[in-house]
Amino acid sequence: xxxxxxxxxxxxxxINTLDVYRQKGGYRAVEKALxxxxxxxxxxxxxxxxxxxxxxxxxxxxxxxxxxxKPEGVARxxxxxxxxxxxxxxxxxxxxxxxxHALIEGMIVSSFALGAKVSYIYVRGEMMPQIRILEKAIxxxxxxxxxxxxxxxxxxxxxxxxxxxxxxxxxxxxxxxxESLEGKRGNPRIKPPFPAIAGLYGCPTVVNNVESIAAVVPxxxxxxxxxxxIGIGRSTGTKLISAxxxxxKPGVYEIELGLPVEEFIYSDEYCGGIANxxxxxxxxxxxxxxxxxPANLTLKYANGEPRxxxxxxxxxxxxxxxxxxxxxxxxAFDEDQCIVRNTWNFARFYHHESCGQCSPCREGTGWMEKVxxxxxxxxxxxxxxxxxxDIQRKIEGNTxxxxxxxxxxxxxxxxxxxxxxxEWHIKEPIKSQQ
Amino acid sequence: xxxxxxxxxxxxxxxxxxxFDDVKSRYPEGKHxxxxxxxxxxxxxxxxxxxxxxxxxxxxxxxxxPIEVYEVATFYSMYFLxxxxxxxxxxxxxxxxxxVGAEKILSHLETKLGVKEGEVTAxxxxxxxxxxxxxxxxxGPVLQISPEYTxxxxxxxxxxxxxxxxxxxxx
Ligand SMILES: NC(=O)C1=CN([C@@H]2O[C@H](COP(=O)(O)OP(=O)(O)OC[C@H]3O[C@@H](n4cnc5c(N)ncnc54)[C@H](O)[C@@H]3O)[C@@H](O)[C@H]2O)C=CC1
Ligand SMILES: Cc1cc2nc3c(=O)[nH]c(=O)nc-3n(C[C@H](O)[C@H](O)[C@H](O)COP(=O)(O)O)c2cc1C
Ligand code: SF4
Ligand code: FES
Numbered sequence: 001x002x003x004x005x006x007x008x009x010x011x012x013x014x015i016n017t018l019d020v021y022r023q024k025g026g027y028r029a030v031e032k033a034l035x036x037x038x039x040x041x042x043x044x045x046x047x048x049x050x051x052x053x054x055x056x057x058x059x060x061x062x063x064x065x066x067x068x069x070k071p072e073g074v075a076r077x078x079x080x081x082x083x084x085x086x087x088x089x090x091x092x093x094x095x096x097x098x099x100x101h102a103l104i105e106g107m108i109v110s111s112f113a114l115g116a117k118v119s120y121i122y123v124r125g126e127m128m129p130q131i132r133i134l135e136k137a138i139x140x141x142x143x144x145x146x147x148x149x150x151x152x153x154x155x156x157x158x159x160x161x162x163x164x165x166x167x168x169x170x171x172x173x174x175x176x177x178x179e180s181l182e183g184k185r186g187n188p189r190i191k192p193p194f195p196a197i198a199g200l201y202g203c204p205t206v207v208n209n210v211e212s213i214a215a216v217v218p219x220x221x222x223x224x225x226x227x228x229x230i231g232i233g234r235s236t237g238t239k240l241i242s243a244x245x246x247x248x249k250p251g252v253y254e255i256e257l258g259l260p261v262e263e264f265i266y267s268d269e270y271c272g273g274i275a276n277x278x279x280x281x282x283x284x285x286x287x288x289x290x291x292x293x294p295a296n297l298t299l300k301y302a303n304g305e306p307r308x309x310x311x312x313x314x315x316x317x318x319x320x321x322x323x324x325x326x327x328x329x330x331x332a333f334d335e336d337q338c339i340v341r342n343t344w345n346f347a348r349f350y351h352h353e354s355c356g357q358c359s360p361c362r363e364g365t366g367w368m369e370k371v372x373x374x375x376x377x378x379x380x381x382x383x384x385x386x387x388x389x390d391i392q393r394k395i396e397g398n399t400x401x402x403x404x405x406x407x408x409x410x411x412x413x414x415x416x417x418x419x420x421x422x423e424w425h426i427k428e429p430i431k432s433q434q
Numbered sequence: 435x436x437x438x439x440x441x442x443x444x445x446x447x448x449x450x451x452x453x454f455d456d457v458k459s460r461y462p463e464g465k466h467x468x469x470x471x472x473x474x475x476x477x478x479x480x481x482x483x484x485x486x487x488x489x490x491x492x493x494x495x496x497x498x499x500p501i502e503v504y505e506v507a508t509f510y511s512m513y514f515l516x517x518x519x520x521x522x523x524x525x526x527x528x529x530x531x532x533x534v535g536a537e538k539i540l541s542h543l544e545t546k547l548g549v550k551e552g553e554v555t556a557x558x559x560x561x562x563x564x565x566x567x568x569x570x571x572x573x574g575p576v577l578q579i580s581p582e583y584t585x586x587x588x589x590x591x592x593x594x595x596x597x598x599x600x601x602x603x604x605x
Contacts, residue, residue, distance in 0.1 A: 085569065087566070089569065090569040163471070167513075167565075181468060184505075243572055244571035250573070252572065346528075
């Protein structure tokens with residue numbers, strides 16, 4: 001069994017309550033941090049841990065914290081990104097549903113480290129049940145003195161609020177999230193400046209994913225060095241993987257980074273293989289935004305070496321033969337699934353979710369959806385495949401935020417690895433409909 | 435959107451206004467516009483949709499221009515700008531859920547309820563629509579029902595039938 005730092009107690013009855021969470025060692029990190037460590041020492045531990053942002057970009061959390069500007073007399077904020085909307089990703093919802101106090105404990109320690117007196121958890125609006133769970137847990141923590149004025153008699157004050165979104169994938173992008181939290185449309189801002197310099201209400205702000213913040217708890221309890229011993233190379237620690245699609249046991253798994261992909265898919269400890277005795281055709285290893293890979297390249301590099309679940313290994317081979325870790329949304333397709341249909345479905349998603357600020361993204365996602373719809377429904381021509389290739393290339397890199405890239409990559413990789421399937425839809429419009 | 439003249443004026447209850455005040459207190463001095471999204475959710479939970487008169491009242495309460503409310507209400511997908519069924523069913527239609535049968539659930543709902551996506555049943559009880567990924571992809575197909583956003587996982591045609599019957603009996 002591999003080590004579990006976040007989900008160790010997930011099956012303990014009542015672990016969603018403060019009492020049971022405390023019995024299992026909860027809030028020790030708050031005690032240790034507030035009573036024995038300085039904010040700088042906490043940032044140092046997080047740096048030593050090598051923790052990388054679990055929201056998808058993998059930016060080192062400790063480094064981001066050390067970039068936070070600290071002008072005299074200006075408030076600083078910590079905002080937790082619980083917008084989780086990337087197709088294939090459902091780990092944050094799972095964690096908040098079952099162990100809400102793990103996030104709240106992480107928020108208290110992290111807010112203290114950053115000098116924030118007010119912090120927000122921005123939860124996508126559809127997660128109303130999770131919002132109710134978090135609000136209840138915050139009330140419990142506050143009543144027990146873990147939040148509010150003069151926490152543990154240390155003189156540190158913290159208020160923690162839950163903010164609902166309104167239904168928009170783009171609000172997971174951190175600057176769109178901040179706009180939304182300010183009561184506006186979720187239009188991403190141009191970076192730099194990064195939120196660490198000018199974020200919420202123009203003040204220095206750290207935005208971190210739910211899982212990143214929850215991981216701060218074991219890092220403080222055991223020390224950054226202990227955390228860094230888990231994993232492989234620059235991919236330290238454990239990672240929550242959301243596994244979906246045609247698997248025997250889809251669900252959320254905590255893995256030690258560096259686990260072979262093959263073991264993750266086929267062993268009984270994890271996904272238990274492909275459902276209904278079918279064969280694996282392809283995977284999207286890191287959420288809908290990352291390139292799709294055929295089964296052989298999922299399991300092994302082009303040179304035949306086994307691929308591992310780590311930031312570096314998943315991207316080995318670049319876009320030609322590799323993919324990305326992303327947010328850890330692992331989607332498995334069995335041999336009966338249609339890549340063209342899924343590519344069209346994802347294109348519709350990105351078109352629907354484009355905020356509309358940049359023409360290449362607003363118009364390009366619409367075109368890709370239309371052309372893919374045409375091919376999928378048997379009205380495509382051979383030129384359409386080249387047209388698609390051309391459109392995606394013109395979006396990539398030409399937009400304010402990476403949603404444009406995220407829309408382009410699935411299309412590009414599907415054509416790269418499954419061009420014959422697109423051509424078959426065009427040549428055999430009737431058969432491909434069956 | 436319904437024409438403004440078809441919409442009835444609203445008067446927020448004191449209970450609702452107390453909830454508004456509580457939300458407003460979460461933000462620093464002068465930053466009360468941050469309350470806008472949560473307030474629109476409260477309005478929708480009360481009236482089951484967000485009408486223009488209600489948006490105007492929210493603008494008045496926050497001391498901002500009505501247009502600032504309209505642009506937010508139209509940007510986000512959760513705010514209903516016209517009345518829905520008492521139970522608005524939202525089924526995830528995104529890739530991972532489609533791998534495990536979400537499209538069948540959507541077409542089954544259309545047959546079962548006898549209305550198209552976006553329409554309301556004659557008895558006013560139900561409406562449905564497809565929505566994007568609800569962050570439960572490993573438990574698909576899934577649906578949620580507003581205004582409570584109760585959540586149902588691993589749907590089958592049978593479990594959807596039962597759910598609808600249960601809701602019919604309940605009302
Ligand atoms: N979890 C989910 O549902 C989704 C996740 N994603 C992921 O999001 C990723 C892209 O996210 P971005 O925030 O655009 O990436 P990014 O690389 O711009 O930033 C990552 C983080 O590091 C910070 N950062 C980077 N450079 C910095 C600097 N010089 N100073 C201070 N802070 C700095 C940013 O503020 C941000 O918090 C994609 O790789 C994708 O995997 C995308 C869609 C949905
Ligand atoms: C279109 C888009 C959507 C995103 N959605 C999310 C999200 O739902 N959750 C998340 O944590 N990060 C999301 N991100 C990444 C955030 O911008 C940011 O990198 C992250 O919240 C930083 O936290 P971390 O360093 O802890 O990962 C998204 C980025 C883009 C471009
Ligand atoms: S890339 Fe798309 S989502 Fe991002 S800012 Fe531009 S239009 Fe909006
Ligand atoms: S794809 Fe349906 S919940 Fe994610």
